[in-house]
Amino acid sequence: MCLSVLAIISCNKDDGYTGIPEDKPFNFVIPENFPPMAQDISGNSPTEQGVALGRKLFYDNKLSRNNTISCSFCHEQAFAFTHHGHDLSHGIDNLLGIRNAPAVQNMAFQSEYFYDGASNGIQLLSIVPIHNPVEMDDNLSNIASKLAMDDDYVQRFQSAFENGEISSSNILNALAQFMTVMISADSKYDKYVRNEPGGTMSQLELQGLDLFQSKCATCHVTDIFTDSKFRNNGLPINPNLNDLGRETVTGFERDRYKFKVPSLRNVALTKPYMHDGRFGSLESVLNFYSNGVQQTQNLDEILQQNGVLGIPLTENEKQAIIAFLKTLTDETYINNPLFYEKT
Amino acid sequence: MKTAFRNTIIAFVLSGFLISCSNDDEENLDGTFGDVELFFDNGMNGDELILGSAYSNSNDENLTVNRLNYIISNVILYKEDGSEYIYPKEKSYFIISQESNIHEIHLEDIPAGNYTKVKFGLGVDEQRYLQGETAQQEFWDYATEHNLTWTWSTGYRFINFEGTFTSSNNTEPLNYQIHQGSNSETDNYREITLNMPSSARVRNNKLPIIHIVADANKIADGTNKIVLFDNLNTGGTNASIMGGENLIKIAANTMQMFVVDHVHNGEGSHD
Numbered sequence: 001m002c003l004s005v006l007a008i009i010s011c012n013k014d015d016g017y018t019g020i021p022e023d024k025p026f027n028f029v030i031p032e033n034f035p036p037m038a039q040d041i042s043g044n045s046p047t048e049q050g051v052a053l054g055r056k057l058f059y060d061n062k063l064s065r066n067n068t069i070s071c072s073f074c075h076e077q078a079f080a081f082t083h084h085g086h087d088l089s090h091g092i093d094n095l096l097g098i099r100n101a102p103a104v105q106n107m108a109f110q111s112e113y114f115y116d117g118a119s120n121g122i123q124l125l126s127i128v129p130i131h132n133p134v135e136m137d138d139n140l141s142n143i144a145s146k147l148a149m150d151d152d153y154v155q156r157f158q159s160a161f162e163n164g165e166i167s168s169s170n171i172l173n174a175l176a177q178f179m180t181v182m183i184s185a186d187s188k189y190d191k192y193v194r195n196e197p198g199g200t201m202s203q204l205e206l207q208g209l210d211l212f213q214s215k216c217a218t219c220h221v222t223d224i225f226t227d228s229k230f231r232n233n234g235l236p237i238n239p240n241l242n243d244l245g246r247e248t249v250t251g252f253e254r255d256r257y258k259f260k261v262p263s264l265r266n267v268a269l270t271k272p273y274m275h276d277g278r279f280g281s282l283e284s285v286l287n288f289y290s291n292g293v294q295q296t297q298n299l300d301e302i303l304q305q306n307g308v309l310g311i312p313l314t315e316n317e318k319q320a321i322i323a324f325l326k327t328l329t330d331e332t333y334i335n336n337p338l339f340y341e342k343t
Numbered sequence: 344m345k346t347a348f349r350n351t352i353i354a355f356v357l358s359g360f361l362i363s364c365s366n367d368d369e370e371n372l373d374g375t376f377g378d379v380e381l382f383f384d385n386g387m388n389g390d391e392l393i394l395g396s397a398y399s400n401s402n403d404e405n406l407t408v409n410r411l412n413y414i415i416s417n418v419i420l421y422k423e424d425g426s427e428y429i430y431p432k433e434k435s436y437f438i439i440s441q442e443s444n445i446h447e448i449h450l451e452d453i454p455a456g457n458y459t460k461v462k463f464g465l466g467v468d469e470q471r472y473l474q475g476e477t478a479q480q481e482f483w484d485y486a487t488e489h490n491l492t493w494t495w496s497t498g499y500r501f502i503n504f505e506g507t508f509t510s511s512n513n514t515e516p517l518n519y520q521i522h523q524g525s526n527s528e529t530d531n532y533r534e535i536t537l538n539m540p541s542s543a544r545v546r547n548n549k550l551p552i553i554h555i556v557a558d559a560n561k562i563a564d565g566t567n568k569i570v571l572f573d574n575l576n577t578g579g580t581n582a583s584i585m586g587g588e589n590l591i592k593i594a595a596n597t598m599q600m601f602v603v604d605h606v607h608n609g610e611g612s613h614d
Contacts, residue, residue, distance in 0.1 A: 117528075
């Protein structure tokens with residue numbers, strides 16, 4: 001009797017540890033109000049094991065040179081995967097970067113990554129923070145050898161990938177699979193456009209949506225709220241950083257001071273704002289667009305129409321737009337246990 | 344073992360001789376395969392490339408080359424009748440490196456026949472790049488070992504051509520780095536088609552070697568002239584060419600960088 005109970009318990013306990021667990025496609029839904037994916041994920045479709053591995057890697061300090069910094073260090077779930085409370089994000093050895101960590105959400109629906117477009121492929125983008133000397137300062141083959149000493153990783157890579165290898169490509173693939181399923185599409189606004197329960201917007205929010213569509217949606221297009229393009233929005237140049245933006249990647253002076261249009265999903269959670277995190281509130285951002293836009297090199301045409309710099313806005317209009325922007329907060333996303341740290 | 348091999352060769356040579364006496368045109372190659380080697384012989388404007396040596400160019404600059412590595416990809420071979428053989432894409436990414444003494448690309452299991460043209464890509468095509476590492480296998484790691492990747496952005500360097508230069512403007516040598524590549528703004532991957540002066544005869548018992556001369560001088564001194572001194576950084580210490588119009592000009596220059604000098608139709612050894 002005792003023996004048979006033990007046997008049963010040990011069977012249960014063994015689950016997932018003896019042999020290689022079955023893998024199957026990760027079940028995720030593309031929201032009906034979303035545009036088509038901007039990334040071709042056919043060569044690396046998310047699987048349950050792949051996503052779980054990607055999540056473990058996302059939260060693992062081993063992805064940095066001295067095992068102190070994980071992706072989640074600068075991308076915290078509660079703040080839509082941004083670096084809360086930091087204008088410029090800091091990384092390894094407390095070194096300071098030159099930019100504010102962008103949100104990680106709806107990545108497969110975007111065609112460019114980072115403020116300067118340093119990568120345009122979801123499967124390769126993790127190379128950038130992993131190698132950046134002020135972020136994680138490691139390299140993929142070194143990380144692969146660190147992970148290979150960990151039995152749990154050995155088993156997880158075997159389950160997640162056909163060739164079972166702990167390799168640079170599989171590390172990148174697992175992270176890409178995790179980022180592919182990080183979809184935020186359950187805000188009040190989403191429910192409103194999809195006619196779902198909980199989607200009742202107030203008069204002010206609806207007025208804000210209307211204003212947003214006429215004044216902001218040229219760049220913040222679709223329900224991803226970005227055109228993935230690079231634009232100079234007329235921020236005064238910070239002489240201490242003199243960040244050239246997109247020019248750093250392309251080498252064209254016509255790209256100087258251009259930065260990627262960010263998605264506005266969960267924007268109420270992702271302060272501070274702008275590529276260098278200079279604004280601490282949405283009020284400051286809208287004050288900038290109405291009064292602060294400067295005529296700098298390559299200023300976007302849209303922000304200098306009819307000889308007027310910026311986007312004219314009254315105080316009431318600003319309040320309405322902010323009310324609307326707050327409807328983009330997605331509590332489901334920031335609380336989704338699928339994206340929690342799990343050890 | 345070696346003697347046995349020699350004997351085999353002699354036997355092959357003899358039998359080849361006999362066959363060619365009888366009916367060379369009727370040679371039935373159907374269903375047979377052989378290997379081919381592309382040999383990349385790096386030079387500078389007609390001279391042999393020796394790392395550490397100085398070469399003058401037509402821009403009145405004197406370049407000491409310390410590194411020349413590049414990526415060759417997507418090889419296609421054309422027969423005299425115009426039919427093509429596309430080397431399997433997943434195996435078709437290679438590195439040529441002067442410092443690591445890698446000059447050869449060995450292609451296996453090519454359908455037997457007489458090939459008269461070769462096409463290859465210089466760099467990594469965008470389609471393959473965007474498929475990520477699944478498609479590239481471990482090519483990223485391999486390219487990183489040979490200084491052919493960027494990490495501050497996620498791209499391959501198609502060519503890494505580095506050294507120092509002097510000119511009438513600077514008698515003290517200054518560093519230059521020419522890193523050719525694509526970014527999400529400009530696709531600088533190019534495909535280059537070369538005619539061969541004689542055909543490469545692929546047979547199951549032969550190893551034709553297509554000897555390609557690569558003139559690295561053409562990178563900065565081809566149809567488009569890129570004066571290194573004009574590309575110095577603001578500190579005036581270094582000419583780094585890794586973006587903008589220069590990469591488009593270099594892409595055009597590299598279309599003229601390669602030529603098939605000759606083809607060996609022997610059994611293998613190459614000098």
